[in-house]
Amino acid sequence: MRSSLTFQTSMAARALARGLCGLRPSRAVPVGCGHQYVTAAASVKPPQLQPEEVADQTLKKTLEKPDYFHVSELFSLKQLFDARVHLGHKKGCRHRLMEPYLYGCRLDQDIIDLDQTMEHLQQALNFTAHIAYRGGIILFVSRRRQFCHLVENTAKDCGEYAHTRYWRGGVLTNAHIQFGKGVRLPDLIIFLSTLNNVFEQHVGIRDAAKMNIPTVGVVDSNCNPCLVTYPVPGNDDTPAAMELYCRLFKMTINRAKDKRRQMELLQGLSASAPPSS
């Protein structure tokens, strides 16, 4: 009799403790009943789960809406048009796999379809924002000497990394030997031009695909969009277009990082509030 009574009360106490913990996630465990072994069991589990649960919830919250960071507000069709993003190379330079992204060809010059570019750019910026929100390392790559300084400044302004020089063979695939053990590879590589100086596909695209690193790439009408995870069909030769891309990526990354700092502050406030009350 005595054992059954204690068992029932212990079950009730555990349910009560769990219920209270679910309502107010806090480190301090509300002591409902006086049984010592029950309170010991109740005090062990919740404090370990709470910070993880809260972190999971904040990460899941960003995935609820399709455009959580409102990146589609950052650009418009008119802005892309004025920055000459729709201008492609001549017909003879066209890559066969870029044909779905082209609107047409006018006097031998390919015109890129900006409606498709808008969708692709929105997806790419959204992905970049999520990566930046989760504290991922972003690497800007461009082998165009004309825009090397611009790309490096963009990376510096958003606190990320850039590689605009000659790409050595095993930078990603042989990183453990070339840079030492425990090197953290980038979580996202943004190619502002997917070609290298001799008009071949940049080695980084293939290497990133090998190392399971997602890539965002601005693909012109003479580029191969195959291995790029989030291709953005657009002009990569005009300074106006490149400045637009750099500005958009910088704004997205800064926006996502600010949001992250905001959420961390809120979490810190909510974690510190209940014990004091």
Next chain:
Amino acid sequence: MATLCKVVYRLRCGVRVTPSKFIQSSFCSDSSGASSSDQPAPERPKSGFAAAFDLQSELRREAESSAAGSSASSPVQKESFASLLRRSPLMQMGPPKDKVVIGRIFHVVQDDLYIDFGGKFHCVCQRPADGERLQRGTRVRLRLQDMELTSRFLGAATDTTLLEAQAFLLGPLESRETREPQSQD
């Protein structure tokens, strides 16, 4: 100008009338006969400060709506890419051969002038003998030849491109200097 005079006149009237209006309102609040005073108030045409305030807020609302209209028309109308493209100067120009355009020098390397005229690529022209005033930022006239210099070489799958346009430099944009005294008059 007429509205300004009207506003100033009304403001002046308002300055004179306001003290009496204040006295009236204080009497009303003391007597607590608010119901009797409220009925004639909407029927009476507003004068003085009230009229000026209404006019000013209306003017401001109109200005805001016209400004908002010009900015709201783009998301409301949302010019499609097709219409933007059709109306763009590049399409309206037609074949680039022997077309005269205005460009801007954005980079200078000794005698080479890098000129951007609004196409995908810039063009590089040699500085003419009398081109001492052609510096960075100068507007120049060009005769276009080609928007992009490309050519298919033997054995190649795709064209080789020079990433440049070709144009002849006609000279700086001098027409503005002759026009300026006319606009001042």
